[in-house]
Amino acid sequence: MDFGRLTEALASKSYDKIADICDDLMLQAAAEGIAYKDEWPYAIHFLGYFYVDDINSARFLWKAIPSTIKENRPELVAVWKIGQKLWTRDHRGVYEAIHELDWCQEVQGLLAAFSDLYRRRMFQLLVSAYSTISVHDTAQFLGMNEEEAKVYVTQQGWIVDLASQMFTVKKQEVVSEQKLDSSKLQRLTEYVFHLEH
Template sequence: MLKDNINTLAEDLERQELEAPNGTATYEVYEQLLAIYLCQNDLCNAKYLWKRIPDVVKLCKPELGQIWTVAQHMWQRDFPAVYRALTSVKWSDTVAELMNLVQENVRSRAVDLIAQSFSSIALETVASMTDLNVEVAGAACIEKGWLVEADTQMVHPVRPKLEPSGHISSEDQLYKLTDFVSFLEN
């Protein structure tokens, strides 16, 4: 399954880019690597890859620009625009499965964001952030165990329980101490 092998595929594509003759890989390598970075929500690497892709390759393959449009909307956290950009294109076989995975991952991150950030949110906003119609979004919320008020159309997400880890690394302790000392100095 692609989802399980995505890191291996990314490493292989990065190697192909590095070893490409004349320093320019094929457009398929660029397309797939850019799509993988979006799957991984690695927007910084996506941005640097976009800057490395030669303009000639960008002009020859408009699908690269369409993938980049998705990345730009992801960068801005504009969920409705991300979904519009993902569904407005008939993706080639080279990236279709990856772009479907991008859509799944964006939806999953939106649900996590809602659960962690909101004590109540309009059902219509949930639908917009997940690219689901209101009825499906409401059913999905109920399935997750969230309270959905039928009369007000408000959703009350249940914050996921964080399992405490018994061990705090030295780096984490040092970061917290540094942050605390910095707070006291200011």
């Protein structure tokens, strides 16, 4: 099986394309009758799904993997543990599962990128959902200890009240672009023309 496209995507850090590439390769292998299950890069395939936030597809992939493969690949089981934590929204558990194993070289870059992306998603969730939140809860969502969380969010403009151990969330400014409707521009032009003549 030729994993050239997958190798290129990993090398170029095009992590958002990994799941689609793996799906395409899997379909191609099935159409050509190629037995691929023993050599399939399941951990990368799962992380590709996690990266694009497609937990349902990851669950279906898990069900399709033969139990003999699951039993013989500890890294696969460890990646699936991340998926289980994502599914149950155990945010702290996601970070713990990420750091639970000494990952192979080919998975490390994708896993680090996913971890960073997941932290940014959680931060955006906090910004959109809370006006105030405890230091403890923030640390849980971001997978940090409380001191790291204080540094991280205060760099984003949040204010910490040390007495109550609460953050005041700084809402992101919404930048809205005014779109100029061509019909409005036409009416404005006609109006100005009418005033001048």
